Amino acid sequence: AQTVTQSQPEMSVQEAETVTLSCTYDTSENNYYLFWYKQPPSRQMILVIRQEAYKQQNATENRFSVNFQKAAKSFSLKISDSQLGDTAMYFCAFMKPYNTDKLIFGTGTRLQVFP
Amino acid sequence: DAGVTQSPTHLIKTRGQQVTLRCSPKSGHDTVSWYQQALGQGPQFIFQYYEEEERQRGNFPDRFSGHQFPNYSSELNVNALLLGDSALYLCASSRPPENYGYTFGSGTRLTVV
Numbered sequence: 631a632q633t634v635t636q637s638q639p640e641m642s643v644q645e646a647e648t649v650t651l652s653c654t655y656d657t658s659e660n661n662y663y664l665f666w667y668k669q670p671p672s673r674q675m676i677l678v679i680r681q682e683a684y685k686q687q688n689a690t691e692n693r694f695s696v697n698f699q700k701a702a703k704s705f706s707l708k709i710s711d712s713q714l715g716d717t718a719m720y721f722c723a724f725m726k727p728y729n730t731d732k733l734i735f736g737t738g739t740r741l742q743v744f745p
Numbered sequence: 746d747a748g749v750t751q752s753p754t755h756l757i758k759t760r761g762q763q764v765t766l767r768c769s770p771k772s773g774h775d776t777v778s779w780y781q782q783a784l785g786q787g788p789q790f791i792f793q794y795y796e797e798e799e800r801q802r803g804n805f806p807d808r809f810s811g812h813q814f815p816n817y818s819s820e821l822n823v824n825a826l827l828l829g830d831s832a833l834y835l836c837a838s839s840r841p842p843e844n845y846g847y848t849f850g851s852g853t854r855l856t857v858v
Binding site: 634667672673674675676677721723731732733734735736737738 | 776778780785786787788789790793801803833835837839841847849850851852854
């Protein structure tokens with residue numbers, strides 16, 4: 631069974647600085663997707679970034695980028711130029727597509743951005 | 746373009762009661778998944794509905810059941826409520842084969858007293 635581990639319960643960063651959130655996972659699959667979701671106080675899960683395991687190039691979405699290390703089963707999220715609106719819970723998630731399609735989430739990291 | 750709509754937003758029930766939560770998927774989506782998020786935890790997959798049938802199920806007891814209607818909306822029913830059922834229940838919609846394109850609702854906060 632797949633598992634996702636987020637070892638940082640809380641992180642903080644000053645506005646405009648860079649922060650990295652860690653995620654490791656365990657799977658025997660070769661084809662899968664990895665995600666970072668943001669959950670603000672509004673409670674809605676918002677997709678931040680997605681990585682396909684068969685792509686070696688790390689995904690990037692504006693200020694958000696990932697460091698995907700397939701052999702090490704590591705998937706960290708880097709937030710550059712942090713903004714106050716980035717304050718939220720961040721969840722790492724795993725999905726095996728075209729079969730189960732269910733998302734397996736980690737326990738989350740609470741990120742606080744300070745002015 | 747409406748996103749995923751869930752109702753009600755908050756609910757308080759007594760142990761032993763039954764509850765029904767509702768979800769309307771994003772326009773164009775035909776698959777609905779339900780997740781339970783306990784306080785301080787990540788969401789846990791309950792089940793997924795596609796073409797009005799339960800397509801797959803997570804590790805939840807039979808007290809948790811669901812339904813999908815012809816318009817793709819869905820209900821989650823929980824019978825014989827326990828205190829441990831208190832959680833945020835999230836609905837997510839998608840459209841195969843691109844099920845990685847999940848859209849989540851804002852959830853229903855269920856409190857069992």
